[in-house]
Amino acid sequence: MEMFYNKAKPTIMHIDLNSCFATVEQQAHPHLRGKPIVIAAYPTNSGCILAPSIEAKKLGIKTGMRVGEGKQLFPDLIVRTADTVLIRDVHKKFKKICLDYSPDVVPKSIDEVVINFSETTALKRGLVNIGSEIKKRFREEIGEWISCNIGIGTNRFLAKTAASLHKPDGLDVIDYKNLEITYQKLILTNLTGINTRFEFRLNQVGIYTPLDFLKTPDHILRKVVFKGITGHYWFLRLRGHEIDDFKSERKSFGQDYALVKKTKDVNELKRIIMKLSEKMGRRLRESENCASGFHLGLIYDNWTYWHKGHKFKEYSYTTQELFSKIMTIFSQQPSLKTIRKVAVSCFNLQPLSNMTLNLFETSVEKKLALSKALDKINDRYGEYVIYPGLMMDMNNTILDRIAFGK
């Protein structure tokens, strides 16, 4: 039976820094090296573990656990919070090294990049040699404690799968020659994009292993398993054909904050929403966009959830405008309850240059210019040198975070 494998030479490399947040902390603090440490959102027992070190992972400590659970497994567990400036610097150096080999480098997250080597002269040297050299350069130019997993494949999916085969510090290639042998060693949820619910769906039609998945004909995947084009995409993806090479467009900006002190005090909540609006606004304005859609999500003390999104007629750009739109939605809550988490976002973006000016509001241009000037002052003299009055004494209330994903 013709399997339609992609028999081309692998040109995609996926690089994943091992236990990035924790490893970077160990690089900067030599006394933490070789010890089980975790980077958590908060250092308290209820804080969520964002990244365990390689040593902590060996003790069974996993991402997503609570710090308290980690300490039950290893009482002397060292807990740190993320040094976001340090991690961003490592990411910049990491990306800069990768750009020496190909102009097509796409960061997939703070600790992952995909390099496309097609049409580069570097291909002649062989991707395995280049992979080894990149690992060496990471150790020399970023730090000796920094290690990474490298996967090479004919498409992004196989490259990512290869990067997860031998952790930590692996370098693997998957091509049509070892495709079946590799799939034999994996389980369905090892495949990127297959979670437990997808696994259940596959099990329903008799697919229990990645090899079963590979051998399922295209029409079964399309018509029976996925009931749509997604089935065909999986057929191609599993065989090493590239279908994930697209650039996603930013469609929204959002910020959220879990309150240290749960509250129903509207004035306190206003201050928090103002700071979230300011952070969101800075990012919106930096992208030279304005937004007309706004969304507010609230998690209450009893874990119930209320959210609402609304598209306004006019586009907003300044922090004050964003704040007032979010507050309009806030006031539509059916009842005011104690809140533990606030999430705001703006969507329906359009370039600022396309913004329609209001015929009757003559001060719009002034407001835009003022906003730009305020941002410029903050850029030049430091973040929150100048800020709305509502944000007084809120210096570190909302911490800097590194998002998962792109």
Next chain:
Amino acid sequence: MQEKMFEKISVIFSYNAEKNRSIPYKIRWRLRDYFIKKLAYHHKVREGRELLHIFHVTDGNLDFRIRFNTEDLNWILEEVSDGNVL
């Protein structure tokens, strides 16, 4: 133990032109001298127009995070840790 702080310190800094290597050689904090054995990580950060150089160094017993402000030429000790839980 990890202690965050913001204290001015004295620093002797060395630059090796042959190896193109810059590293704090000695720091004096609370009247004690610490000889730096290793530069673990160096990076730069901008706070507005101020350019700060952050050095993560160790004397073998303690890890220090120190910063050099290129605007006012001050050295600040920002963190001391020994890699233990308490």
